[in-house]
Amino acid sequence: MLRAALVGGLALAATGCAAERTLIFTSDPPGAQVRLDDEMVGTTPVEVPFLHYGTRRVTYYLEEHRTRSFLVEVKAPWYGRFPIDLISEILIPVGWKDRKRVHTVLEPSDRPTDVPTQRSVFDRAEVLRRAGPNGPREMPPIEVVPALPQPTEPAADDAPSSSGGASGQR
Template structure:
């Protein structure tokens, strides 16, 4: 066996034996700090909080703290280029840990204790819910 094929075979064997690793983490902060965070209806901690994740995509996020309006929204964890389908197979052959960090920040608004504004928001929510129900045919 000549030297070049032997080196190539050794490189392929080492690459297969030492696959790269992936660390995926979402870091969630809020103003004020200490707010309770839920991702997809699972409590993950109080801000600032770091959460390991497996899948990229859209997450349901709820943030709440006493004295502040609760926040319910969605946030997207976008894949970096080395995590794109096809590219990820090649990237995993490189024996290096790939770290993905996604930062989300949420600002909470102080709670409004005014009863009239609370009733106004409840009416708006009811109207929105009724409109959704009628448009979906239920």
């Protein structure tokens, strides 16, 4: 009898975490790329499952529109707060659905999108490659020291001898 209750309890616990959490991203106009925290998740409209509540950074990208980035506070519903979540998600797996909608209006950009050329990307890569592991850094301006004037006439002891030969040799 005890064994049957234990197996039944384990089977019930295995079906737990029945809450389906989804973030739904939309934009006006549609078709924007969406980045959730540090991961590209799709093109609007897009639905993304999530596990944890809290603050998330959302960024929308759309050509010829301003990039829009902001923080979203994803709050847990009443049945997802501790200690109620132990009962609502594990002991009584009802199949809760928590769908959070995030919508934004993207403004057209006043200036054309700056698309880097392949040459500019290669040039920047070369600068970074030459900078070494510490990366490029600001260098202080080089102080220019004027050069000493060069003598125009040879000095007296540098002048060739008038005998025309090597002196002191026989």
